Amino acid sequence: MENGFGTRDSQVAYPRNVFFNLSVFQFLTFLRRGVFYSFMINYLYMLMQTATSTASLGTLNMIASALGQNLLWGRISDRYKLRTKLIVMGETIAGFAYIIVFLIHKSLNDAGNGFAAGLSIIIGLSILEFFWSMSDVGWAALLTDVTTPKIRGRIVGALNFIASLGRMIGIIFAGFLYANGEGFKNGTIFYIVTMLLFIGSAIMTLIARRIKARSDAQKQSIRREAGQREGKTTEENEKTYRWFLTFLIIVVLGAASINQIFLLFIKLREGLNVSDSEMSLILSAWTIGGMLTSISSGRLADKIGRSKTIFSGLILALVSPLLYSSAQTVPSMALIYGLNGSSFWIIQTVGFAFAGDMVPGHKRGRLLSRYNTVMALSWGPAGILIGGPLVDIQINGFQMPTYKACVNAFYTSSIIVTLGTMLFAMKFAKIKVKSDV
Numbered sequence: 001m002e003n004g005f006g007t008r009d010s011q012v013a014y015p016r017n018v019f020f021n022l023s024v025f026q027f028l029t030f031l032r033r034g035v036f037y038s039f040m041i042n043y044l045y046m047l048m049q050t051a052t053s054t055a056s057l058g059t060l061n062m063i064a065s066a067l068g069q070n071l072l073w074g075r076i077s078d079r080y081k082l083r084t085k086l087i088v089m090g091e092t093i094a095g096f097a098y099i100i101v102f103l104i105h106k107s108l109n110d111a112g113n114g115f116a117a118g119l120s121i122i123i124g125l126s127i128l129e130f131f132w133s134m135s136d137v138g139w140a141a142l143l144t145d146v147t148t149p150k151i152r153g154r155i156v157g158a159l160n161f162i163a164s165l166g167r168m169i170g171i172i173f174a175g176f177l178y179a180n181g182e183g184f185k186n187g188t189i190f191y192i193v194t195m196l197l198f199i200g201s202a203i204m205t206l207i208a209r210r211i212k213a214r215s216d217a218q219k220q221s222i223r224r225e226a227g228q229r230e231g232k233t234t235e236e237n238e239k240t241y242r243w244f245l246t247f248l249i250i251v252v253l254g255a256a257s258i259n260q261i262f263l264l265f266i267k268l269r270e271g272l273n274v275s276d277s278e279m280s281l282i283l284s285a286w287t288i289g290g291m292l293t294s295i296s297s298g299r300l301a302d303k304i305g306r307s308k309t310i311f312s313g314l315i316l317a318l319v320s321p322l323l324y325s326s327a328q329t330v331p332s333m334a335l336i337y338g339l340n341g342s343s344f345w346i347i348q349t350v351g352f353a354f355a356g357d358m359v360p361g362h363k364r365g366r367l368l369s370r371y372n373t374v375m376a377l378s379w380g381p382a383g384i385l386i387g388g389p390l391v392d393i394q395i396n397g398f399q400m401p402t403y404k405a406c407v408n409a410f411y412t413s414s415i416i417v418t419l420g421t422m423l424f425a426m427k428f429a430k431i432k433v434k435s436d437v
Contacts, residue, residue: 018146019155021207025200026159027166032196034170036189039178040121046181047109047118054118058380060126065376068133069369076134077365083142084208088201090135095197097128102190109185133372140368144356146211150302153309153353157298160349164291168284175280234360241358241367243427247420248351248374254416255317255344256378257387261409265324266333270403278330282337289338290345297346298353306354307428313346314424318417321410348375387413 044054077086101124109117147155177183177192184190266274266282274282293313301309320340327333352371359367387409394405 018207018210021203022143022146023159023162025203027162028196028200028203030163030166031170031173032193032200034167034172035174035177035196036170036193038171038174040184042178043181043184044118044121047114049115053115053122056380057122057125059384060122061129062373062376062379062381064126064129065133065136066373068130069137069372070366073134073137074366074369077137077141078363083138083145084204084211086134086138087142087204088208090132090138091197091201091204094128094132094135095194095201097124097132098190098194098197101125101128102187106185106187136372137365137369140352140372141364142211143352144359144364144368145361147356149353149357152356153298153301153306153350154295155298156353156356157295157301157349160294160298160345161291164287164294164345168287168291171284171287237358237360238363238367240427241355243423244354244358245370245374247424247427248347248371249377250420250423251314251317251347251417252374252377253382253386254413254420255347256382257385257390257416258321258383258406258409258413259378259387260383261387261391261406262324262337265403265406265410268403268406270401271325272327272330272333274330274333281330282334285334285338286341286344289341293342294345294349298349301350301353306350306357307424309350310347310354310424310428311421313343313350314417314421316340316343317347318414318421321413324410325407351375386416 040057041054044057048054073086076082101121104120104124105117108120143156143159144152174183174189177189182188263279266272266279272278297309297313316339320336320343323336324333327336355368355371390409390412391402391405394400394408395402400408
């Protein structure tokens with residue numbers, strides 16, 4: 001029995017170079033996200049001069065992605081057992097779409113209509129997300145296909161470590177490429193992102209044949225497993241999975257509701273009043289914290305269990321916001337925010353492994369689409385639904401100082417995460433999932 005990326009814990013082993021190529025694809029994906037999205041909000045605000053409009057980017061993207069995955073791509077993935085093909089098609093469509101969005105935005109911007117230029121980016125990327133989400137479905141299902149419960153945690157953790165590294169490098173490059181908006185205005189960032197998308201598509205095309213032989217064998221295995229386990233075990237797992245998603249919804253909404261508020265908080269004069277470079281240090285600490293815990297939490301989850309490891313992430317998620325107002329220096333805030341980053345990536349890493357253990361093989365596309373949708377609540381909806389209104393009501397309705405309103409929002413976040421933790425404790429503390437893998 002071989003452990004690690006060349007696993008033989010499943011019926012048909014994958015070669016190590018398959019996992020190496022998956023790692024490269026993951027790195028390029030998050031490098032691209034770091035390059036493109038780090039300063040996109042800044043650029044949209046420069047064009048549109050309205051915070052509400054710019055903040056709609058993440059929310060509309062999330063809605064489009066959720067609709068695509070749950071209504072279409074998850075079903076197609078399960079029916080035709082498509083994994084790599086969905087990824088290749090999604091990345092290729094995105095590559096061409098980025099160029100189209102840029103050209104439309106450029107023509108409107110050159111005509112002097114900055115608001116319309118910004119709106120074209122928001123609408124264009126949201127429409128694209130509906131089709132691009134086929135890649136998210138394919139990736140989630142593929143990653144579950146090529147791993148087993150014994151090694152799923154450590155592999156997901158390793159890939160998330162690589163993702164964090166790619167994102168950090170992307171953010172650094174974005175700082176040089178943005179150039180006060182010129183990187184988007186002249187298309188440099190759009191073209192670089194397009195190139196990364198096409199490279200990622202080529203990588204998935206190359207490994208598709210290597211995966212195909214295992215996939216053909218797995219289709220037969222899935223049919224056998226579905227026939228053997230159809231009934232009580234599958235029904236129990238799906239019921240457990242619904243409770244798991246309910247828990248995640250509560251935790252993600254609570255934890256992510258203060259993401260944007262935190263950025264405002266650390267800039268306040270009553271608080272740390274940080275400079276741009278100090279803010280960059282604090283935000284980098286979040287990513288570094290996630291990098292360090294992604295790989296360790298995955299291995300820990302495989303060794304001591306999913307539930308115990310998730311609990312450690314939940315504790316950090318509910319404690320760290322309570323400490324934000326106590327930080328008196330930039331290094332201390334960086335340390336606290338680094339712990340918050342650790343909490344997110346523990347929940348993300350172990351949560352995916354937990355979900356992969358529960359979903360039956362013949363429904364992976366559909367059920368993992370729901371998991372992706374829940375995790376996407378952190379893109380923007382959490383802030384719009386909870387954090388933003390909570391702060392605005394305190395400031396505008398009760399004339400409360402901004403600093404105090406933000407602190408109260410942090411407390412609320414911890415309370416919501418605590419409720420989610422209690423639900424997890426009641427439903428999952430002693431549960432042992434019967435995997436269909």
